[in-house]
Amino acid sequence: MSNLEETLVRLFERYRILFWYDADGVLAERYKDVKLPGVEKIEVDGTPFRVKCRVLHEEPMQQFLLYFRHARPEPAQDWLLDIYLAHYEFRTDKISIFIQETPGLTEEYRAVVNDHSEFFNSQERRQAISKRLVPDDTPEKVRFKLLAVVFGSEEISLEAYLLAYFKLLAAGQEAGVEKELERYSLREPFWGLVNQRYGYMSKAPSIYGFLLELFGHHFPLEALGSLTAEADVLLPRWKNDLRYRESFRTLSERVAGDLDVEARLNSADLDTLLADDLFSLTEQRILAELVQRLVAGQIPPERVTRVVKERSNRFFYPDYQSFYEALSYAAQLLETVAAPLPAWSNPAAALEWYTSTGYLPDRYYRHFIHSLRAAHQNNVLAPLAQRVEKVYLNDWVLPVAQRWQLQLDAAPGTWAVPTGRRQRDFFAYYAQPLLNERRKVFVVISDALRFECGTELYQRLQGHQRYQTELNHLVTGLPSYTQLGMAALLPHQQLRLESPDAVWADGRSTQGMANRIKILQASLGEKATALSAEDFMQLPSSTTGRELSRNHDVVYIYHNQIDKVGDDLKSEDKVFEAARQEIEYLLSIVDRIRNINGTHIFITADHGFLYQQSEVEESEFSGSQLEGEIWKESRRYVLGQPLKGGSALMSWTAEQLGLEGETQVLIPRGVNRLRRQGAGSRYVHGGASLQEVVVPLVKVRVVREQTTSQVSVDVLRMSNNRITTGRLPVSFIQQEPVTDKILARTIRARLLAGPGEEVISDEVTRVFDSADANVRTREFQHTFTISPDAAKRYRNQEVKLRLDEPVPNTDKWKQYQEFSYTLLISFTSDFDSF
Template identity: 40%
Template sequence: MNKIKQSIEKLLDKHRILIWYDAEQAFTKEYEGLELSNAQKVQVEGNELEVKVQVLLEEPGQQFLLYIPKEKPENKENWLLDVELAHHVYHTDQEALYLQEVGLGYHYKEWMSKHLEFFKNKERVAAFKEIAQEEDGDHLLSLKLLQVVFQAKMLSLNEYLRNYASAFVNEKHESIERELERFKLKDIFWHEVAKKFGYTHEEPSIYDFLLEVFQKNFSPTASSSVVNKESEVMISTWKDTLSFQDDFQAISNRIQFDLHIEDILNDVSLDEVIDDDLFELIDQRIISELIRGILDDSVDRQRLEAVIKERESKYWFSRYEAFYNALTVGFNLLEAVNDTEQLVISHFDEGVERYTSEWYKIDQYYRIFIEQYRATNQNNVLNPLYKEVNKAYSNNWLLNISDAWQRTLDETEGWPVSNNAQTSFFKRDVKPFINKNTRLFVIISDALRYECGVSLHELMQKENRFDSSLDHQVTSLPSYTKLGMAFLLPHNKLSFDESDDILIDGDSTKGSRQREKVLKSHSGVDATVIDAEDMMKMASKSDEARELVTSHDLIYVYHNRIDKLGDDKSSEEKVIGAAKDEISFLVDLVKKATNMGGYNIIVTADHGFIYQNDVLEESDFADAEVSGDIIKTNRRFVLGNNLAHNESVFKYDSSEVGIEGDIEILIPKGINRLRVQGAGSRFVHGGATLQETIVPLIHIKKKREDTVEKVDVDVLNKRNNKISTNIQRVSFYQHEPTSEKILGRTLKVQFKSESGETLSDVMTYTFDSDSKNAKDREYEYKFRLSSKAKNEYKNETIYLTLEEQVEGSNKWIEYDRFPYTVNISFTNDFDDF
C-alpha cells in the first residue's frame, strides 16, 4: 500500500490527472483505503462523460486520480482517450511500479522486464534514479545499470574496467560477476568491451582481459595480444589515477609473474624496453644492466644520463629513484676519483682553493651515495657498485688526498692564518653588520662540513626571495667543537684552562650560557644565544619571537645533530642520515629566522669530519707511542705538555694555531686514527685534513623581490593543429637552460575536451635541461588519441593541456593549453595494419 501511495503521489507531482485501470479489481481495497493530500479520487463506472466534464471544465485546476475497475477499452470506444493522451496512465504491474519509482515511462516495460532483478534493492534503485533520464533509450540505460554495478562516478567503460580490476585484485570480483549474470548485463558489458578494445572470448573474464591488455602494452609481447591500441590510453589513465595506484601495482606484479616477464626480459636488449613501464621488473633489469656497464666501463656519462632521463617520467621511477640516484652519484664519484690519481698540492692555499672549488664534490658524492644506498635498504643489486665506490673513496681518494695534503703540511711552517681563517670570523663577517646597525642571525651547525654547506647553499638558491652566497673558512687545530665554537665568538686572545676548555680573555666558553656571556661582553651590541630546536618551537609572530628579535641585534643559534650522532660509537653510522636531515632542518631554520624578522643570516660550522662507511682496517689505526703530561686524547688529536711521540703524528705548539700558552698538540698524519678505548672510528674529526678543517661560510639574505623562476615551456608545432591520425606527434621546447635561479618545470600533458575529459594517453615530463644548445632542450612525444576523440569530437576542438602540480599537494592546475581540431580518417581504424 505504501509503495502504491508513494508512486501515485510522485506521479501527481508531474501530472494533474492519473488514470488507473484495474481489470481484475485486484487493487479495489487499496484504492478505497488510499488517502491523497492534494488529489481527488474519482471512481469511473459508466459515468465517463460526467467525469470528463468535471475534470476538464468544472475543476480544471484540481488534481485527480481516476480509478476504473475494468479493462482498458479500445481507443474508438474510449470516452477518456483524450484525457489519457494529455495526462498519464498509472500501472500497477511490477515493471510499472519500478519505472514510476525511477521516473521512466511505461514504454520501457520490456527493457525493465529484462533487468527486473536489479531493481529489487533500494540502494541500487536510488543510485540509478540519480543518473537515469527519460530520453536515454534502452542501451544507454543499460550502461547506466552497469555504472551502478561497478560503482563508477561517471558513465565510462574505462572506469568500469578499472573498478572491476580493483575488485579482482582485492578478491571481490565474484559479487560483481554474480550481479552481471542476475541483472542480465554480462553480455551487454562484454559486448562494449569487444567493441572498444577488440577483446572477445567464449568465456570472457576480467583477468583474461587484463592479461591481454598488459601483453599489448609491453613491447616484446605486443603482437601476441588480441586487444587493440585503444588499451594504451586506458592503461595510461589508470596509471595516472591516484586512488588506483596500489591496485595497479598489485595487478602488474601478478601479471609479470604469470606472463614470465623476467624470462622475457632476459632475452631482450635494454633498448627494446627502455620506453616500457608496465612492470617493475623493467626498472630492475635496467638498473642491473647500468650497474654492470658502470663497473666494466661500457656505459659512459651520456648514456647513463639519457637512460635515467628516459626512466624519470615512467610509472615505477619513484620506487626506484634511490637506485638511479645511487647510480648517478656512484658514477660521478668513480669518474672524479679517477681524474685525481696524481695529486700534487704545491702549497697550503692551493689545497684549500682546489678543495673548495672541485675536490669537495668527491666527499659529497660519497655521502649522497651512502644515503641513497641506504634508502634502497642496501639492496643486493647495488653491492658490487657499493664495494667499488667504497674502495675508490677510501683507498684512492681519502688516502691520496690526505697523503698529498700531509706532504704540504710537512713543508709548511706552523698552521697558516689566512683571510679565510676561522679566527677572523667575527671581525671579518659579523662586525660589518654591527657597524651598520643591521640585525644578524648567526647559525652554527656542529660538524657541518664544507660539502654539506654546498648542498645547503644550493637549496637556498632555489628558494624564492632568498639570496645565498657561498664561501669557506679554515678552522684552527685541533678541529673540534670547543675550539671551533670559541673561534666563532668575538675575542682578543684564546687560551686553554687546566683542561681542554677554551677561555676568551680569561672567560670560559664552555656551553651556551658561557658563550652568551662572552658574546654580550665582547660584541658591543645586544646579543644572545639560543638553541635551534627552541627557536623552531616558537610561533613566528608570537610575543616570545618578537621579544627575541626586537631586543637583540645579534643572535647566535646553535644546533648539534651531526656531531652528536657521529661522536657516539653506537650511532656513528647514522651520521649520513643526520647530515641529510640537518641540511633540510637548516633550510627551515633560515625560513624561521626570516619569518621572525631576521633578514640577514650567516650559516657556518665549528669543524668538519671524515666518515668512512665500512669498518676500518687495522692499518687505519696508528700507535703514536705518546707519553708525557696528557690532558686529552682523541682519535684525531692529543693535548698535553712535554709530549713524546713517534713519526705517526706531527706536533704544533698552541701558539702556532692561535692559542696562547704552552700546550702541545699532536695530530695523526693523513687520515690515521689513534687507538682510544671505546671511541668510534668511522666518524672522526680533530685532525688536519681538508675535510675536517674546511667549513662552509654562507651569507643568506631575504629579498623583497622574486629571485627564482621556472623555465618556460612551449609547443613548437602548435600551428599544425589538425589531428588526422590516432597518433599525434607534439614537440615541446624549453625556452632557457636551467641554472641556480632558473629551475626546471614538471608538466603533465594530455589531450582533453572542453569539459576536461581525457582523450589521450598522459605524459609527465620534467623540463630541466641545462644545455645552452636550443636543440637539446626540445622533446617530442607521440600521443595516442582515444577512439572517443575520433568518434565524438570529429571536426570539433579539443585541447592539448599542460598542467603543473601544486607544491605539497596532489592537485594539478593548468599551465597552458593549445587547441587542436580532430579529423581522423576511418583508415586509422585498421589498427594493426
Template identity: 40%
Template sequence: MSKIKQSIESLLQKHRILLWYDAEKAFTEEYEALELSDTKKLTVNGNEFETKVRVLHQEPKQKFLLYLPKEKPKNEENWLLDIELAHHVYHTDQEALYLQEVGLGYHYKKWISEHIDFFKNKERVAAFKEIAQEEDGDHQLSLKLIQVVFGADILSFDLFLRNFASAFIQGQEESVKRELERFNLSDLFWQEVSKKYGYAHDQPTIYDFLLEAFQKNFSPLSSHSVVNRETGVMLSTWKDTLSFQEDFKTISRQIQNDLKIEETLNHTSIEEIVDDDLFELIDQRIISELIRGILDESVDQQRLETVIKKRESKYWYDRYVHFYRALRIGFNLLETIREAGDINIPSFEEGIEAYASTWYQIDQDYRVFIEHYRETNQNSVLNPLYSEVNKAYSNNWLLKLSDSWQNVLDEQDGWVNHQRSQSKFFRHNVKPFLQKKTRLFVIISDALRYECGVSFQQLMQKENRFESDIEYQIAPVPSYTQLGMASLLPHKTLSFGNGDSILVDGKSTMGLSARSKILQANTDVDATAVLAEDLMKMASKSDEARDLVKKHDLIYVYHNRIDKLGDDKSSEEKVIDGARDEIEFLIDLIKKVTNMGGYNMIVTADHGFIYQNDPIEESDFADADVEGDVVKANRRFVLGRNLSYKDNVMAFDCNELGIEGDLQVLIPKSINRLRVHGAGSRFVHGGATLQELITPVIKVKKKREDTIKQVDVDVLNKRNNKISTNIQRVSFYQLQPVEEQTLSRTLKIQFKSEDGESLSDLFTYTFDSDAENSKEREVMHQFQLSSKASDKYKNQEVYLVLEEQVEGSNKWREYNKYPYEIRITFTNDFDDF
C-alpha cells in the first residue's frame, strides 16, 4: 500500500469529504489508480456547483475524495470553501503526509518541518502517534518527540535523564546526542533541563550534568555545584528504580573516582556524611571510623547504634549490611566480656542457671559475629576487630569461664544427677503429651547447642500462629552423639555396648530402625523414627505423609548437619554456616510438620560444642599420657580399661555417670584438647564445659489464631498539613515497642499526587525501636519537594503515602496516607545561593 493511499484511508476514517488540490497535476496517475472501497472519487474542474449539490444534498452520507487539478483559489473566489471548512483538505507535500499520518492539522507544517528527519522512521512515527494530541501545541509536541527519542512511557525529564545516563554507561551517549541534534531537539532538551534543574553549560553533556547533580547532593561538596535541590528528588527516584540499580552503581563509582571523593572523605567527619548515600565510599569511611572507635573505646553504644540506624535506610546498606552487623555484635560482645570481669561460679546449680539465662549470649554473639565476618569475605578492614573479638572470646571469656566451671566440677563428689538431666527428657517432656493422647513430634538436631536453640526459638516467635518456649537440659558426659541420642529415648538403663556404642535396656540404639524399635517397645503408643531429610521429601498431603501422622502418636525426627560438619577436620570451619543453615532448616521442618497435621513439637539436641575460629594454641592441648586398654579416644574424652593418666583430666567410672559397664571415662579439664592424630581441634565436644553440656528443649505449638503483629506507625501533627516551603519536616511515631511477638515494620514514604506521581524524595525506614519511652520511638525526616509540587499541584491536595513491601515480592502496597495542601509561595522557587 502506497503512503498516499494509506494516509487518505486514515483521514477518511475521521472525515467524510477530502479535497485534494494538485496544481502541477503531479499526482494524477496516483489519483486515477486509487481504489477506495467505500469512497467515491470525483474530479472537480469547473463543475464546482454540481459537485456541491451532489456531495451535500444528493448523497449526504457518502464519503468522497474530491480531486482538484489546479491551484487552491482565494477564499473569496472559492466555491467549495464551506466544504473545506467543514471537512478536510488533503495535502501531498512531505510535511503534510507526515502530519496526516500522525493525525495532526496542517497548521503544524512549520513545526514539523523543523523536525522532519524524526518522521523518516516508522517505529518513531508509530510511537509518536500514540502520544501526540492535536491540542498540544508546538512546545508540547517537541517534548513528546524527546519522549520518543528516550523511549519513555511518560513525559518526564527525570526519566529522560535517567535513560540518557543509562545510554552513557552503555556507551551509547553519542547515538542519543546525534538523534537530538539531527531532529533539532538538543537545544530544547538542555533548555528544559536548565529550567528544571538549574544546569547551564556552553557545551552541555549528560555526564557533566551527572557530576553536578551528585556533587550538589553530597554534603561536603554541595556548595560547589551550580544545579538546584531538585536534583536530590531526581536521584532519590533513581535509587528506588529497580531496573536502574546496576547503572546507578556504575555511575556512582565513576563519579566518586572523578570527583576524588576518597580524598574529600579523608578530611570529613562521620557527622557530616552520615545522612549521605550517593557514594559507596561513604559507607566504607563510616565503617572504618567505627572500627577504630570500637577498638580504642572512643565510641559508645548510643553513638554506634545511632550511626548504624541511620545507615540502614541508605542506598548502599544492603551491600555493607554484614559489615555493620559485625560491628554491632562485635561491640556488644567486647562490652559484655569487659563487664563480666573475673568470673566466679559459686556452685554447679548457679553456673548452669547463669549460663542458660545470660552467659550463652556471648557464645551466640561470637558465632553470629564470625558468620557476618565471613559474609564480608573476611574483608581486611574487619581484621583488627576480628582479632580483638577472637582474642577476647578465647582468652577472656571461654578460657576463664571454663576454668571457673572446672573449679566447681573439681569440688563435686562424682557427677551430678541433676533434675534436668537429659536422661529424664522422655519422662519430663514427652510422657505428659502421650498421657493426654496428644500427638507429638520430637525433633533432635545433632549438636544444636543451647545458644543455637535460643536463636531458633527467637525466630519461631516471629512466625505467625506459632507459640514456643525454651528450657534447658544437661547432656550426660561424655557429651557425644551415641550417649546423648540414647539418653533421649525412653529407657530404664543405659550401658556400653561394643566400643563407644550405647545400649538402651540392653538393645542397640545405632541406626533409625533400632531407635524405632525402642520407641515402639518402651512406650504405650504407636511410635516411630524418621530422618528429617526423608520427611521433607514427602508431599504434605500425600498418602505417605498422611499415614505417618495418622498411624503414629509419637514421631522422633533426626537431623545431623552441625555435628557432621564439625566432626570432620576438613569441614569443621563450616560449622558456623552449618549452625545458621540448621536453624533455618528447623523452621522449615516445623512448618512441614504442621502442614502434615502435626501441631505439637519439641526440638532438642544430644549435646553442644565448643568452637574457636582461629587455630588452637599449643597451650590448649593436654598431654594426659593416657595408657592402657583404650577403647575410644578423641579430643575431649577417652574410654577404656585399666587406664593410667595425669591429673589434667577428670576420671570417672561409667557407673558414676549413670551408665552400666566396666569402662573408665577420662575428660580433659576446662577447654583443653587431647592430642589425637588427624582429629579436628576448633570444633570439639565430649567434655564437660557449659557449652558442651547445656542443650535446648524448645516446645513449639501451632495455633489457630494469629500470634504476631507488626508495630503501628502514625504521623505526628497531622492537622498541620499545609506545605508552605519546598522543605517539609514530618515526624513519625512508632506506637508500640518491638517485643517478642510485636515485630518491626519497614515503610517507604514520600509525597505523591492523587494519580500517584512522585513529588518528593523517598524516605525508607524500619521502625524497630524496643524503647519503652514513647519519645524515643519518634523519628523525623526532612522531605525535599519537587518543583512539580509548587507548580503543577499548587493549591491542590497531595498525599504523604506510606507503603510497605508485599512479602516475598518487589511490590509495595499502601499502608496509610495523609492529605496535605500545597501552599508554596514564589520565594521558595529560589535555590540556596
C-alpha cells in the first residue's frame, strides 16, 4: 500500500466522504491507481446533483472518494457545498499532506504545522508526535509536544525537557538537539517557555548559561542567580531522578570550576556549608571543618553525629560515606569514653557492665578503623585517626584493663566466672535442654568473633522478620585461645591440657574435625556431626542439606575467618575487614540453616581478641624473664611446667582454671604483650582482658510468624489542611523509638497532584531510626517548595502528600501513607518570593 493510500485509509477511518480537488488534473493517474477496499471512487465530471442523490439518499452508508479535475469552486457556485462542509477535503499540498499523514492532527493545527514544517518533513517524526497527541490538544499544546520529540521525552513537561537537555550536555551531545531546535523553528518557543517559567533572560540563551543561573540560584553563600521559585523545584527533582543523577554529578563539577566555588567555600562558616547540596567540594569542606573541630574539642561529639545523619540524605554523601562514617564512629567513641568508668564491686559486675554498654568503644573503634581504611587513610582524616587512636588506647583500653586487673588481683589464683556463663557450660546449659525437648540444634562457632562483633550480628538478625533472637555472653577459660575454646564448647565432663599444646575432653583429643565428631557422637550418638562452614555452604539446600538436618539432632559448624587473618603478621592490619566479612558470612549461614529446615541455632566463638591500628609501643611489652619448661609461648600466654615469670605475669595452675593435668599458665597483666620473634603484636588473644575472654552467644529461633515491625511515621498537619503559600512546612513524627523488635523505617515524601500524579514539589528522604524515648526528639521537619506553575494549574484542587518506603532489595518504592490537602494559593501569592 502506498503512502497516499495509507493516508486515505486513515482519513476514511474518520470520514465517510472525502473531496479531492486536483487543479488541472495533474494527479489523475495517481487517483486512478488508488485502491481502497470498501470505498467507492467517483470522478465528478459535471453531474453534481446526481452525485448528491447517490451519496446522500441512495447509498447513505457507503464511503466515497469524490475526485474533481479542477480547483474547488467558489461557495456560491458549489452544488455540493453542504456535503463538503459536513465532511473532509483531501488536499495534496505539503502542509495538508503532513496533517493528513499525522494521526491526531486536523486543519485546526495548520498554523503549527506550517510554522514547523521542517519538523513534519519526516515520517518518523510524524509518527512520534502522533503517539503523543490527544483529542483535546490545543495548537500550543501540540507545539509544546514537538519539543518532547526533539528531546526524546515520554513525559510532556518543560522540566523533563530540561533534564534531558542537561543529560545531553553532560555527555557532550547537546549540539544535535540545538541544531534541531533551530532547524524546526523551536528554539525561540523553547527559550521563551524557559524565560516564562524560570525567569531566565539572555540575549543569547544557552543550556549552559541557564545551568549557571540555576546553580547560582541555589548557592547558599551568595546570590549568583536570579531565577524564579520554579527553580527551587527543578534542581531537587534533577538530583532525585535516577535517570539523570549522573548528569548532575558531571555538570556540578564543571559548574564548580566556572563559578569559582572552592574560593567561596573557603570563607564560609559551618552552618552555611550545611545548607548546600550542590557540589562535591562542599562535602570536602564540611568534612575538613568537622575533623578540625572534633580534634580540637570545639564541637560536641553529639552534634557531629547529628550532622552526619543529616548529610546522609544529600546527593554527594555516597562519595564520602566512608569519611562521614569514620567521623560518626569517632564522635561516638569520644563521647562514650568521656564518661567516667563505673566502680565494680566484683568481677560479675564488671562483666555485666561490659556486656551492656562497655563493649561500645571497641565496636566504634573497629568501625572507625574500617571506615578509615575504606577512605584509603585520607590525609583529611589523619589528625582524627591520631586522636582516636590515642583516646581509645590510653583513655579506654588501658584504664579498663587496669580496673579489670584489680578485680583479678583481688582473688589471686581463681578464675571465678558465674555458673552458666562459663564457656565450658555451653552445651549443658543451652544445647542439652533443647535436645531434651527433641529439638534439633545447630551450633555455629566463629573463630575470634569477639563480643562486640556478636552484638552487631545480633542486631542484624533482629532485622529479619522470621528470626527470634536472644543475646547472651560466655566467658572463656584461660588461656583464651582456639584449642581450649573449641574444646570447651563440646559436650564433656573434664578438659585436660597436655604438652606440647593439646586439649583432651574426657580422654579424647579435641584437635581436628574427625576428633570433634568422635566426641560429639560419643556423647550423643550417630545423630551428631560436625563440618566446616565452607563444606556446609556447598551443600545443596534441597537435597543433601535437608538430609543433614533430617538425619542429625546436633550439627556443629566451624568457620575461621577473623583469627586466620589476624594471626598472620602480613594480614593482621586487615582483621577488622575480616570481622565485617565474617558477620555477613554468618548471616548467610543462618539463612542456609533456615533453608534446610533448621530452627534452633547458636552462634558463639572460641575467644575474642585485642587489636590496635598503631604499632605497639615498647612500654607495652612485658620484660619478664621466663623460667621452666615452655610448651607454647604466645604474645599473651605461656604454657609449660613448672613456670616462673615474675610480677608482670599472672600465674595459674590447671586446677585453678578448672582443668585437669599439671600444666601451668602465665598471662601478662593488663594488655601487655610478651616479646616473641616474628609474631604479630597488634592482633593478640590468649590473655584475660575483657575483649579476649568475653564472647557472644547469639540464640536464633526460626519462626513462622513475624517477630519484628517497623516504626510508624505520621505527619502533624494543620487543622484546615489548606496550602495557602508556596511553601508547606511539615513535621514528621516517629511514633515509637527503635528497639530490638521495632526497627527503623526509610521514608520518601513529596507532593503530587492531578490524575497523573504529577510531582509538584521537591522531595525528601529520611531514615527514622531514633531510639530516644522523648517523642519531640524523634520529630523531623521539612519545608516543601511547591512549583508556582503547578500551583496555578492545580489551584483550588486536592493535592496529596505521599509518603513512600523502599521495596526491599530493589530500587522501587511503594506507598506507605498519603495525606490530602487543598491547594488554595491566592493570586497574590504569585508575587511571593516563595
